[in-house]
Amino acid sequence: MIAFHYANRTEPAHVVRHSASSRRLRLHVPAIAGDRHLARRFEAIAHAWPGVLDATANPRSGRMLLHYAPGAPLLGHLREQPPSATDRANEKDTWHARPTNEVFTRLGSSPGGLDPREATRRLHRHGSNLAAEEAPRSRLALLVDQLSNVPMALLAGAAGASALLGEIVEAGAILVAVGINAGIGYRIEHQNQQVLTAWRRLEGGIVQAIRGGRLLSIPAAELVPGDVILVRAGDVVPADARVIDAHRLAADEAPLTGESEPQPRQPEPVRADAPLAERSSMLYAGTAIAGGHGRAIVVATGGATELARVRALVEKAEAPPPPLAVRMERLGRRVAGLSLAVAGVATAANLLHGRPARTLVRGAVALGVAALPEGLPLVATSALVRSMQRLHGAGMVVRRVAAAESLGGVTVICADKTGTLTRNEMRLELLEVGGRAFRPDELRADRRRLFDDPLTTALAAALLNSDVDVQGRAERAGSLAVAGSATERALVDAAHAAGLDGAELRRSFPRLRLIERTRDAHYVVSLHRDRRAGGVLAFVKGAPEQVLDLCTPDVRDDPALRARNEELAAAGLRVLALAWRRLADPSADAGDYRFLGFACLRDPLRTGAAEAIRRASRAGIRTLILTGDQRRTAAAIADQLGLRGEVLAASDLAQLDEAALAERLLGAAVLARVTPEDKVRIVRALRRRGEVVAMAGDGINDAPALKAADVGIAVGARASDLARQVADVVMAGEDLRSILHAVGEGRIVQDNLRRSLRFLFATNLSEMALVLGAAIAGAREPLRPLQLLWINLLTDTLPGLALALEPGAPEILDRPPARPGADLLGPVELRTVGRDALFLAGVGAAGLALGGPSLAFATLTAAQLSYASVCRAPRQLRSSEGARADARFGALVGSGAILHLAALTFPPLRRLLRVTAPTPLTLAGFAAGLALPHLARGATSTHVVVRRGGRNQTEDRP
């Protein structure tokens, strides 16, 4: 590799082309692109290289040409390299499988760390130890998104046609309508983006590193491969590192692998093909040290870490377009197609009647404006925004507006187990002593009978045997912060809560020795001097099968105890046996321990997890648990949650293609030992089957699947930054019932959108029918484009908005979701829309016949305003919020009526809209228009009670 060193910086270059025959070397130097001064400087540097005859840098292309003399040292040996060639220290390597001395050699380091100057050079070469974050969408991209759809394009075309005809006011009015719609959508998306940017925490921090044989505190961003770092309980691992020294070192890898228990770390190499969760000789960036302390050598930083690999997977996983966007796009294309077809027919009809070209173009523009529901973006956005506001009130931030509707169509919820369904906090669930099981709230220690009361002895044993760090909390006087492994933290917390004073016990029984767990001995023995009674106390805590073997013969040979252990383990509990004895001195042979009891721990379920799954099932939504845990643990959790279905491991699915995987998942309830890549595959396979998938997770390992799902939900305040960045919905709280609440809100949005669409399309079709009918009949133009725009803006916004903000039915979650991919308006709804459109067009035609275009304008608009109440949900389906909704509806539709009356009577508006002065006939037509739809509804619609899924449901049928 070639590099240019200048002013304490190093800029890389690589060979694009090397022609040995002409002695020309073409280098790509990214740093000089667009920088003339740096290009000149690099030319001067290159001229100073031995053998270089000429150097020319081109800042436009970012390349440099070198001519070199025959026999120039080194230059003649350079080979062409692809731009993606990476440095040796960053290449994927099996560090976990190499002995530590080999790791030091390959990284050019030593136990005393790197030389500081070498560290600086490596920092320039490798760059900072910072992972690139997903850049927020630019404002331009947000704005372009709002405008890049077929209806907007058609409106823009209509505006252009109006402008060509000289109708500047009309063209301007159409463009204003387009601008308002785009502006509303842009503002909402932009605000949302800002809310979530503010949540992002800063990465980095300070680490203890050894350089030049000295212990230094350096920023995590300055770590380089080869640095030796010190880690201890509570630290977040700053970079991928190979363990070189470990004292009870354990890492919590849940964010990366989903493994819920802290994993012990040790310096011995593991097999090269070991999966990530089993590389006990490694520490990975983004994970946390759960216990002990140790030293490690950094092997990968920044973009080369496993964390960055998961982030890259997130970026590669394309977020699917929201279902609402897909259906609206489809609907928009169909409407545009219909509009063009009708415009064609109208133009042909006008031609047959010998109308001039100006009239033909104006007719086409009128149809374009009539066909498109200009208020639809406002209505859809309002429905979504209202849903978002209600969800925000329930502690959920909707990051992508369309997700508020997508939630309503969810058919499968994929939930990560650790941290999503469970709290990721070990808790003592039971302490079995003397054959009796004590719950945590029943634990009471008797300090005066420390070794006479078995319960107190068990608690003291658990406390003294645990290797934790207990500190007083500065921010809360009297409370303690316990650092250490989750299991031992839980035991110590329980002992404190039962009334034992850990500090006092440690003073009375200072530890002499700790015999740690080994590969064969899955228990820990601690020896303590008894300052009160003299002698030595030995406590043992660990795997029940082995601890029972260390106890007195009556316990060793008791089958009931071992059976009880099996029972507890089968219930999904983590079981530890406790025992103790007195020794004459620390070196005495230990055995014949006195058995105390079983400490049973569990990672508890989050609030509402089981109920959320039950409600999901009632709502027709399947739940699938994805976890990095082992099969048995995963199965126990599924039992607790009441999930019925197969428990599969990722290895069972590895060889299946997407279609076969989708079939295999049909009967599954739990998938164990899944990696981030597996989660993405599973989500894609489900989507391929046509399911609408919601993925709920909180860790880094969930992020790619969150992005690939239809709705990604980041759960809890402790969700990783990456999960929150890519999720569509971020839950601040931890109650999973909120997810079902969000699904209910989504279904309300869908129902309201359907009603709004029925209204919008019926009214727009009525205008099209009127214009087309007039063209075919050879009658004069019934409505001008500006009048049609006025009608659309008035009726699409105010009544359309009222329909979009209706409250939902209380039993919204008692029915299954709508069929995925179903059209927003099905065949039945389309027939209703057609019938209603003809009725409204008839009202307009009657006005045209009786009083000309002005009366048509008056009656059609009034009829459309009144038609909105026909589209409301029947009274029986409305919730208790009905009174407020009725008032809001009346206010909005009433405002529309008042504005239209103003258009008929207020002279400046009348002149703008080219409406004649009102007559009694005009006002009578206006009143008739308001009344007729109600009369028609009474004659045609019925309320039908339908038995569905074992319960009666009321539907309004046209």
Place this chain on the structure above:
Amino acid sequence: MNFHLPSFLLGYGAGASSVLLARQLRPVLLEVATFAYRFADAIAARAAIRQEDLEDILAEARSRARGARNHHAAHGDGKGAH
């Protein structure tokens, strides 16, 4: 001059909108300009790269042709340039 209400309202609305929207529009216009410059730079870079590629091809062809001629002349195999 007669007072024309619609014209007055249109003008007032345009003025008020531009003031209110200026803060929102400035970043968008900045991004549009940035995008335009980047696009222009990318086009210029592509053109420069293509030109350099052509130069390299011609230089290599020249050196092969003249290098071959000189080699033949030096070894006197009767195939040198005429």
